[in-house]
Amino acid sequence: MSNVNETEMEQLLQSLKISLPLVQRLFPIDVMFALADTDKFIYYLPGTELDIRIQEGAAIPQNGGIRTALVKGEEVSANIPKEIYGLPFKSSSMPIHDQNGAIAGVFTIGISLSNQETLSEAANALAVTSEEISSTSEEIAGTASDLANTVNDLKELGQRVVTDLQQTDEILEFIRKVADNSNLLGLNAAIEAAHAAEHGRGFGIVAQEIRKMSVSSASSAKDIAGILQLIKQNISQMDAILMDCLAQSERQAAATEEITASMQQLAASAVEIEKIARLI
Structure with missing residues (x-):
């Protein structure tokens, strides 16, 4: 700023009183201004x-940026926490020199950091939230992968059961043949017993029992075959359901991987927001 004498200081004061309210309205951020001579505040x-709450005519504090700017003759900036005045702001004090180079006063501007603080807190909260979501998504993805493996194991188990059931078909076929042969044998024995008349009565009873056993075996084999067929159908349905579960778990794993990637991008954005907040 140009060197000023006492008259020019008064002219500067009058100019600032006219211009600063207009400048303040143009600022997108809340700002305050103060002008002091070497002893006291002359405009706020x-x-x-x-x-x-600076009072015009109040003495300049012995500590702080304004006093430092007066003593050192250098521009001084500092961030003032909200604990001191209730709102955080950045204070910049610039010394004003007279024509002889002596310090005639200090011009100070205070820029509110409320927006910066809000943005910074939001960025931190966003970073924490995205990290938590990312961690949860990774856990879900891992669970989905485990589920896919389990479903695949169940599918293979079901296929092995179907293979085993196919082997039981051969056993049932053997039982049916034995039952048929036993029935035929019993029938032949009954005919021979009839030919033997009284001497073949005991043999006829045995033949009758053999035929009953063969009929019972054939009936049981038929019932077992029906049950096994029902089991096969249920296993086929289970296999279809497992295939659907496998497809869903794979889609879930892919979706959670996309969510994790998005959360990582969101966390990176939060870092950028934090950087921008520091520039405000």
């Missing part, structure tokens, strides 16, 4: 919410 324009 609070922001909409950012107001540290």
Whole structure:
């Protein structure tokens, strides 16, 4: 800023009183302004919410950026936490020199950091949330993969059961043949017993029992065949259901992988938002 004398300081004050309210309206962020000479504040324009209640004519504090700018003759910036004045803001104080190079005062601007703080908190919350979702998605993906493996194992088990049932068909066929042969044998024995008349009565009873056993065996084999056929049908339905579960688990695993990738991108975006927040 140009060097000023006392008269120019007064002119500067009057100019700032006219221009700063207009400048303040153009700022997209809440700002406040202050002008001080070497001892006291001579002008203060609070922001909409950012107001540290400086009284014109009040002495400059012995500590702080304004005093440092006066003493060192250098621009001083600092971030003021909300615990001090209720709102966080960035303070920048620039010394004003007179024509002889001596410090005549300090011009200070305070820029609200409320938006930055809100954005930073949102970015942190977003990063934490996306990390949690990513972790959960990875767990779901792992579970889906395990489920797919289990379903595949069940499918293979079902196929082995079907193979075993096919072997029982051969056993049942053998039983049916034995039953048929036993029935024929019993019938022949009954005929021979009839020919033997009284001497073949005991043999006829045995032949009758053999025929009953053969009929019972044939009936049981038929019942077993029906049950096994029903088991085959149920296994076929189970196989179809398992195939559908396998397809769904694979789609679930793929979907959770996409979610995990999206969450990673979201976490990266949160980092970028945090960087932008620091620039505001």
